[in-house]
Amino acid sequence: MSTKKVELIVSPATPHFVGDGFRVHNFIPSKFRLDMKRMDPFIMLDYNSKYDFPASENPKGVGVHPHRGFETVTVAYQGKIAHHDSNGGGGIIGEGDVQWMTAASGVLHKEYHEENFSKNGGVFQMVQLWINLPAKDKMSAPKYQAIKNDKITKVQLANNAGEVEVIAGEYKNVKGIASTFSPIHMLNVKLNKGAVANFSYPKEYNTAIVIIEGGIKINNNENAPTDHFVLFENDGENFKIEANEDAVVLVLGGKPLNEPIAARGPFVMNTQKELVQAFDDFNNGKFGYLE
């Protein structure tokens, strides 16, 4: 077993708005070396760093849009999001919650700041990830996993060092609640200043960290500040995180699907033909209808 070294520490891009409610820095796929193929199965990562939204009578957000061929995972750190979809589903994603939506064959949905949050305004911070689906599952039925924070498995670290929330995959043999279509680890790691946590993923797993709070040192030698993205080499297995100050980081590790990717807008399929079909189905109302 050898060390999984840091390949790149990526600073956040100039933020842009998704709709009018999400002020995000895109890391995957637009940043250098963070394209879909390299990060497979993580094909998109938008990070809304802490942003203070003023009070608004009309909730800000993103209007109706479709998805097909992947899963969207929303991790809310601060603020609340309300969502609705064309199958009649909906709900509220609160602080510390995770919403795991399997768009698969297709849904229409919309996401807005939750009504009370919007009326009062406040700090908003979240990550939205797109996770690719294996070809055989792309046209399966859509589903939701609304994971409230109290349902997320938590591993307490020794010596009051902090805790690890296991959203998906596992940590120290403790499994997360989310079911996934391919092997994925997704952890919220909360470390007190000076604390250390160790991780080990197979070398082929594409592995990354988003620094949500504080700053960390990786493998004793690489410092990553708040709001940065750390990409690991596909070599070695073990890596170590040390908190330079109280820190929260999102750790991602995923086995690449190694399948062809054909992506356009909100659809991620395997072939151009399937993409054309996705647009055609959307235009013809096969994703349903949502006001």
Next chain:
Amino acid sequence: MGESKLIRFLASNIPIVKNEIYQHLETFTVKKVKKGEILLRQGDICSHTYFVEKGLLRYYSIDKKGKENVLQFAPENWFITDRESVFFNQPSNYYINALEDSEILVLEKDFSEKIALKNKDFERFNLQLLHNHIRHLQKRIELLLNATAEERYLYFINLYPDIILRVPQHMIASYLGVTPESLSRVRKELAIKNKK
């Protein structure tokens, strides 16, 4: 210019893209325009044809009440210009603006004539494009005169498969000559009919 979509577009339609076409294309300028930027205003003389490499342009008029009427969308691989102004030297009645951050090729008004003089394949293809354009305009007149909102919408999604996701619904309604409410109703009815 090796990466140009225009070169690829021509190469996929003309047996061999001769050197003279490459030579001409190398003289064209690539312009980056920001979302919202206006390339042609009413009253201007339009002196170029634009080819969209990336992004989306819109060709429209503004009537006396201030209402915008969309004549054409131009996504990737489309040409867009005001022919009355560019070929008949009239002040334009129209506007062209960018609906997305775009990259466009700015083509001189006589670009196709110059290439056509040297290359018969291009001349034939260019003529075919013109006929095709007129064919679509004729179809559009017919649809506007006597088709239902649903028939207009179905023709539209065939012509512009990915536009619905890229522009506000009121602009699509304007192109179709229906109210936004009618467009919304058509899409809802289609969804009810076609949802698996």
